[in-house]
Amino acid sequence: MSGYSWERGERGRALTLAVAMLGAALYPLRQHFRPAGQKRDGFPLSYYPMFSARRRQFAIVVYAVAVHADGSRHFLDYHLLGGGGLNQVRRQLRRVVDAGRAGGFVEVVAARVAADEELADIARVEIVRGEFDLDVCLMGHRTEGEETVLASADVVREADVAPELEGSAR
Amino acid sequence: MRKLFSGVTATPAARLGLVRAVIGGYTMFYLLRRRDLFRKLARTDPELFAPVGPCRVLAKPIPAPVADALTDATLASTALFTLGGGHRLTGKLHSALLTWTLSYRNSWSMVFHSDNTLVFHTLVLGAARAADAASLDALATRSRPAPHPRYGWPLDLMNAASAVTYLLAGVAKVVGPSGWGWARGDSMRRQVAVDAVRKEAFGSHAAPAAYLLYRFRHLFTAFAVGSLVLELGAPLGLVNRRVGRLWAVATFGLHWGIRVIMGIRFRYQMSGVSFISWFEPERLLTLFRRR
Numbered sequence: 001m002s003g004y005s006w007e008r009g010e011r012g013r014a015l016t017l018a019v020a021m022l023g024a025a026l027y028p029l030r031q032h033f034r035p036a037g038q039k040r041d042g043f044p045l046s047y048y049p050m051f052s053a054r055r056r057q058f059a060i061v062v063y064a065v066a067v068h069a070d071g072s073r074h075f076l077d078y079h080l081l082g083g084g085g086l087n088q089v090r091r092q093l094r095r096v097v098d099a100g101r102a103g104g105f106v107e108v109v110a111a112r113v114a115a116d117e118e119l120a121d122i123a124r125v126e127i128v129r130g131e132f133d134l135d136v137c138l139m140g141h142r143t144e145g146e147e148t149v150l151a152s153a154d155v156v157r158e159a160d161v162a163p164e165l166e167g168s169a170r
Numbered sequence: 171m172r173k174l175f176s177g178v179t180a181t182p183a184a185r186l187g188l189v190r191a192v193i194g195g196y197t198m199f200y201l202l203r204r205r206d207l208f209r210k211l212a213r214t215d216p217e218l219f220a221p222v223g224p225c226r227v228l229a230k231p232i233p234a235p236v237a238d239a240l241t242d243a244t245l246a247s248t249a250l251f252t253l254g255g256g257h258r259l260t261g262k263l264h265s266a267l268l269t270w271t272l273s274y275r276n277s278w279s280m281v282f283h284s285d286n287t288l289v290f291h292t293l294v295l296g297a298a299r300a301a302d303a304a305s306l307d308a309l310a311t312r313s314r315p316a317p318h319p320r321y322g323w324p325l326d327l328m329n330a331a332s333a334v335t336y337l338l339a340g341v342a343k344v345v346g347p348s349g350w351g352w353a354r355g356d357s358m359r360r361q362v363a364v365d366a367v368r369k370e371a372f373g374s375h376a377a378p379a380a381y382l383l384y385r386f387r388h389l390f391t392a393f394a395v396g397s398l399v400l401e402l403g404a405p406l407g408l409v410n411r412r413v414g415r416l417w418a419v420a421t422f423g424l425h426w427g428i429r430v431i432m433g434i435r436f437r438y439q440m441s442g443v444s445f446i447s448w449f450e451p452e453r454l455l456t457l458f459r460r461r
Contacts, residue, residue: 004180004318004319004320006320010320011175013297014175014298014320014323014324014327017293017294017297017327018323018327018330021290021293021294021327021331022327022330022331022334025290025331025334025335025338026334026338028338029338029341032341032342032345041222041281042222042223042226042281043222043223043272043273043276043281043282043283043285043286043289044223044269044272044273044285044286044289044290045223045286046281046283046286046338047338047342048283048338048339048342049342050283050342050361051339051342051343051346052342052343052345052346052347053346054346054347054348055356055357055360055361055364056360057360059360059363059364059367061364061367061368061371063371063372074373075370075371075372075373076372076373077372077373077374078372078373078374079373081372082214083207083210083211083214084207084210084211084214084275084278084280085207085280086368086369086372086374087280087368088278088279088280089372090280090368090372091279091280092214092215092218092278092279092280095218095220095279096217096218099217101217130371132367134360134363134364134367135363137363137366137367138363138366138380138381138384138385139384139385141381143367143370143371145367
């Protein structure tokens, strides 16, 4: 090993980087010893909180529902709620609801639905909180929970308002 | 200092160079496919901005055109990093830009933990002499450096960084409310179920295997024990090269298992690129040359 020549300070820099990187990567371990409300995840330094979350038989999920004119309902595709992928949209929606802004948000989503011709059969959008029995859902292969509507907005299309506008112009 | 480095094996420069090129190539593919998504995210409701990592210096989002320019600069630096052009400067610049861009992407209410190791690996490669071979720099200088420990320690450090991330994931499981009872598999089974329900509730589809396997409790016990062994045992892979490779292959399989059961794609890990530093990619080149 002594036969290898190194640049001046090369090994010192390598050692400093190794200690700093591994120390930093291990640093988030301290989050486990903090009170529940004070734990904070980061990037790229994480304590992987999703693995230490308590998992129960019942799960609460906040999501959006499309209501059709005939009263039938289906889950609204996450692409209509925001960008960044399903889980990112899910987190953002949860954050919006926690901040008490579900009312404003559902109006925005309803406007997006109204602008999409392929969704012409959707009459209303709802933001709901659903409680799901995981055993029932997974064993029965059906995603049905007890829903509480947090906010809703009717889908108003141009065709719906046009006659009124024309009438007022006369 | 000499003693500390005596454990580092003299390694061909081509091995480190190829690892750099492969990880850079993966990064290029990953970022290019998400360029539009990043642009869209930069225009998200500012109320949803929750800065992480270096982005915590920001009180509010940066203007969207600046965010776009930084993403494009990261793409440019990724190209230089992959090709190994001006690595002494571009390596460090790329590390900084990639860390920033991925942190900014993760600053919108959701952290994508699967990118952690990519950032660690890039930081090491950016700081090391990773372009002394298999690079534009090497072509320009026509140098053919002999095997040296300076090409080995970055790979060892990358492996150590990987091991630490898995160790932390394992620790998170056993220090949680289930404790060592996590190994029974109930938490994992519930996690699979919650994930399936969330997917359905957001207009997507859960992996068919989630429904198929949910009723088999004992299977989840086996999965949970297996994942804990791999995660908590990850540092053992650093002690012995053969054990390390075995661990890398098993962990690669773990990620594919997660893909099948939960439908979650850990792209860096599933591509195998995340584990390349455990192997000797330059041997493939030798094989091709022989043919």
